[in-house]
Amino acid sequence: MSSSASAARGTTPAAAGTSPDPYLPGAGTHAFRVERYELDLDYRVASNRLSGKAVLHGVTCAPTSAIVLDLVGLRATKVLLDGRKPLRFSQRAGQLVVTAPRPFEPEQPFTLEVRYEGSPRPRRGPWGEVGWEELTDGVLVAGQPNGAPSWFPCNDRSGDKASYRFTVTTEANYRVVCNGVLQSHTPRASRETWVYEQSEPMAAYLATVQIGRYALLALDSGRHGMPVPQSVAVSPALAERAIAGLAWQPAMMRTFSSCFGPYPFPGYTVVVTDDELEIPLEAQSLAILGPNHLDLEWESQRLIAHELSHQWFGNSLTAAGWQDIWLHEGFACYAEWIWSEEAGVMSVAERAAAAWRRLASEDQDILVGDPGPERMFDDRVYKRGALAVHAVRMAVGDLAFFAVLQEWTAGHRHGSVTTQDFIVAVSGATAVDAETLLHPWLYEEPLPPLPLA
Numbered sequence: 001m002s003s004s005a006s007a008a009r010g011t012t013p014a015a016a017g018t019s020p021d022p023y024l025p026g027a028g029t030h031a032f033r034v035e036r037y038e039l040d041l042d043y044r045v046a047s048n049r050l051s052g053k054a055v056l057h058g059v060t061c062a063p064t065s066a067i068v069l070d071l072v073g074l075r076a077t078k079v080l081l082d083g084r085k086p087l088r089f090s091q092r093a094g095q096l097v098v099t100a101p102r103p104f105e106p107e108q109p110f111t112l113e114v115r116y117e118g119s120p121r122p123r124r125g126p127w128g129e130v131g132w133e134e135l136t137d138g139v140l141v142a143g144q145p146n147g148a149p150s151w152f153p154c155n156d157r158s159g160d161k162a163s164y165r166f167t168v169t170t171e172a173n174y175r176v177v178c179n180g181v182l183q184s185h186t187p188r189a190s191r192e193t194w195v196y197e198q199s200e201p202m203a204a205y206l207a208t209v210q211i212g213r214y215a216l217l218a219l220d221s222g223r224h225g226m227p228v229p230q231s232v233a234v235s236p237a238l239a240e241r242a243i244a245g246l247a248w249q250p251a252m253m254r255t256f257s258s259c260f261g262p263y264p265f266p267g268y269t270v271v272v273t274d275d276e277l278e279i280p281l282e283a284q285s286l287a288i289l290g291p292n293h294l295d296l297e298w299e300s301q302r303l304i305a306h307e308l309s310h311q312w313f314g315n316s317l318t319a320a321g322w323q324d325i326w327l328h329e330g331f332a333c334y335a336e337w338i339w340s341e342e343a344g345v346m347s348v349a350e351r352a353a354a355a356w357r358r359l360a361s362e363d364q365d366i367l368v369g370d371p372g373p374e375r376m377f378d379d380r381v382y383k384r385g386a387l388a389v390h391a392v393r394m395a396v397g398d399l400a401f402f403a404v405l406q407e408w409t410a411g412h413r414h415g416s417v418t419t420q421d422f423i424v425a426v427s428g429a430t431a432v433d434a435e436t437l438l439h440p441w442l443y444e445e446p447l448p449p450l451p452l453a
Contacts, residue, residue, distance in 0.1 A: 023322035028157025070149035074118035138212035161201035208283035245294030264316035309335030330385020369442030388441035
């Protein structure tokens with residue numbers, strides 16, 4: 001069942017006219033957009049102490065007398081406007097409310113500098129703990145869907161995408177891995193500073209910092225003819241297991257690039273933590289695995305393929321609202337099936353039939369196109385979403401299907417998307433009425449028949 005829309009965000013001046021995602025009530029705003037974040041973090045691993053400076057370059061979208069940012073569990077100490085004017089601010093209920101000296105006009109650019117500090121920790125919610133998390137020896141950040149405010153002030157809305165610069169200083173002998181491309185690494189006595197640039201627009205929940213005693217190893221992609229640099233950050237003790245477990249990833253990259261279009265980022269890094277993880281985690285241009293995800297059995301390999309495919313579906317093309325999460329997970333699950341066939345494990349048709357039989361044995365009480373926040377990560381969103389993708393393929397044929405996928409990823413590259421966008425893309429490129437085709441899969445509870453060619 002879909003959830004009902006929640007009340008508009010708060011009663012602060014900035015809240016007027018905003019329409020936050022009903023799946024994340026109280027998070028994000030349409031009152032402004034952020035075009036760039038510049039984060040300067042100083043972190044002490046042993047004490048879990050973070051001192052941060054966040055510079056946000058934004059533009060207002062509506063008249064407002066305050067800027068409301070999401071920030072959870074950390075204390076703001078100073079806020080400056082345009083680098084010089086101290087502003088009044090308050091914090092409550094996970095929000096940093098910054099009062100402007102005079103009302104902002106629509107389309108007015110602004111720069112906010114926020115100094116903040118504290119001991120970051122994950123935030124609890126319906127999906128467990130998300131955000132900044134201490135490992136046995138280091139840090140893992142997994143922000144989906146609302147963990148970003150656990151470590152920096154932001155507009156926590158999936159449709160608000162910005163470029164980022166990360167400057168992270170921490171103890172020597174630790175490697176810092178962030179989104180994007182490493183710009184510099186500067187040792188200073190017992191401290192080291194790492195600078196990364198994420199040029200392609202990114203939703204706040206996909207921003208990440210990984211800290212550990214990692215070496216950075218290149219994966220051998222030469223024999224697969226792939227130009228995309230791929231690497232793994234892993235402790236020396238796990239290096240051999242990581243290289244073996246990721247041996248097929250360059251071939252996955254080749255397969256997905258052939259099916260979905262060019263890989264959308266300059267490189268791809270897998271971080272392997274020393275701690276075991278319940279599930280792998282995604283971030284833009286990155287994936288995070290535990291050592292328990294490194295064997296060559298199908299269950300581990302499908303997860304490696306799944307996280308890689310999210311670079312197209314979820315990271316480059318990001319759902320504008322969480323009700324459309326099937327555009328991430330349904331496509332990533334279908335990518336698993338494509339890799340299964342390419343690897344000679346099971347064909348796509350066999351995977352689809354197996355998924356359909358399993359779904360047929362379960363309750364038919366979910367709308368995959370709007371599952372509600374409590375069930376947005378329900379496995380049926382993944383499997384039935386993948387079957388919806390398969391239904392399109394069966395209706396239009398392979399040639400048109402893969403042409404549509406490549407046009408879909410190219411036309412919305414680094415942008416925000418909705419289900420209606422996908423329906424328009426399919427209907428515009430083929431003779432199929434995609435809305436009629438997809439409606440039973442996405443917006444009706446009974447399971448449609450298994451799609452056949």
